[in-house]
Amino acid sequence: MNVLITGGTGYIGTVLVEEALKAGHTTHVLTRSTAKSQNLEQQGVKVIVGDILQDGLWQQKINEMDAVIHLAAPPTWGKKVTKKVALSYADGHLQLTKRLFEAIDPERLQRLVFVGGTSYFGDSGNQDPKTESFQAEPKGWGPYIAPSIRYAKEKIAAGYPATIVFPAQIYGPSSWMEQLYLQPLFTKKPLTSLKGYRPYFSPIHIEDCARALLHLTEHGEIGEDYIISDLQQLPSAVFRDEIIKIMGVKDPKFREVPRWLCQFILGPVLTEYATAHTNFSSNKLQGTGFKFRYPTYKEGLPQVVKAWLDLQLSN
Numbered sequence: 001m002n003v004l005i006t007g008g009t010g011y012i013g014t015v016l017v018e019e020a021l022k023a024g025h026t027t028h029v030l031t032r033s034t035a036k037s038q039n040l041e042q043q044g045v046k047v048i049v050g051d052i053l054q055d056g057l058w059q060q061k062i063n064e065m066d067a068v069i070h071l072a073a074p075p076t077w078g079k080k081v082t083k084k085v086a087l088s089y090a091d092g093h094l095q096l097t098k099r100l101f102e103a104i105d106p107e108r109l110q111r112l113v114f115v116g117g118t119s120y121f122g123d124s125g126n127q128d129p130k131t132e133s134f135q136a137e138p139k140g141w142g143p144y145i146a147p148s149i150r151y152a153k154e155k156i157a158a159g160y161p162a163t164i165v166f167p168a169q170i171y172g173p174s175s176w177m178e179q180l181y182l183q184p185l186f187t188k189k190p191l192t193s194l195k196g197y198r199p200y201f202s203p204i205h206i207e208d209c210a211r212a213l214l215h216l217t218e219h220g221e222i223g224e225d226y227i228i229s230d231l232q233q234l235p236s237a238v239f240r241d242e243i244i245k246i247m248g249v250k251d252p253k254f255r256e257v258p259r260w261l262c263q264f265i266l267g268p269v270l271t272e273y274a275t276a277h278t279n280f281s282s283n284k285l286q287g288t289g290f291k292f293r294y295p296t297y298k299e300g301l302p303q304v305v306k307a308w309l310d311l312q313l314s315n
């Protein structure tokens with residue numbers, strides 16, 4: 001299959017590209033960066049250099065594909081997110097979404113997999129896992145991706161061949177897992193958590209997230225929503241304790257931060273994200289025949305920790 005990945009140089013995209021190549025797909029990536037395109041070409045990727053916010057060759061190429069997986073989004077990770085930052089993120093996200101749909105000819109493209117996030121559904125509570133039909137007030141990043149998701153839903157209702165997917169907490173050897181857990185444990189620094197909160201967590205290994213995105217290009221129904229998480233939801237503290245165990249740290253240090261301080265350091269959006277429960281089921285995804293490489297964190301975390309430690313030793 002000819003698949004085009006927007007955001008193929010990002011956190012999820014990098015792994016998705018590897019999985020798409022491994023699965024034998026002719027893999028195209030849209031990137032704004034000529035520097036990154038050299039690396040991708042060496043991997044066997046067909047690169048389209050372009051910016052979704054500007055007209056270019058990508059608008060023609062997009063309709064020559066069997067499937068497009070849309071991951072491109074404004075940057076989010078690693079900085080304080082004030083309301084102003086979040087509003088500008090929402091604006092940038094929606095612009096990308098509109099430009100993408102404007103370029104698509106629904107008569108020619110077979111499938112678009114549009115990537116959202118479970119924060120769109122809001123706080124799930126910590127009781128029974130919720131499904132795609134759950135809708136509370138969006139939390140954390142949720143309110144800021146909601147305009148894009150509503151726009152995508154309007155386009156689907158008008159005949160665009162798209163499926164919207166909602167990954168939960170994507171863990172892998174970089175990004176938040178490295179910053180919150182792996183690096184501090186390795187350097188014997190304290191692990192930070194929020195005082196008085198024990199939020200639920202719906203993990204998904206980054207390779208399985210990437211595999212699920214590819215799977216849904218062929219096995220997802222047009223117009224349906226799919227949550228991507230693994231088979232076991234759990235309190236985030238249990239997930240953290242398993243990392244400590246695998247890393248073999250005997251006396252980890254902890255630093256509990258009150259909500260007001262978290263709000264001061266990270267801003268209101270990430271604080272809300274960190275305090276809301278994410279307890280979601282991927283039964284619908286499993287119903288399409290998807291099989292996990294790492295069905296739960298028990299299988300996934302040892303692989304991630306090993307990959308990260310190997311990288312430290314090789315540097």
Ligand SMILES: NC(=O)c1ccc[n+]([C@@H]2O[C@H](COP(=O)([O-])OP(=O)(O)OC[C@H]3O[C@@H](n4cnc5c(N)ncnc54)[C@H](OP(=O)(O)O)[C@@H]3O)[C@@H](O)[C@H]2O)c1
Binds near residue numbers: 051071115117166
């Ligand atoms: N990370 C998570 O844990 C998580 C969880 C659930 C859902 N999601 C969603 O998944 C999506 C991808 O997340 P991510 O963390 O992988 O993102 P990321 O690492 O921040 O990567 C974003 C990508 O977007 C591309 N991009 C940005 N503006 C562009 C433009 N104008 N034209 C073309 N490409 C553009 C960048 O490519 P170049 O710089 O190469 O052009 C980059 O590869 C987002 O919608 C996010 O909300 C993420």
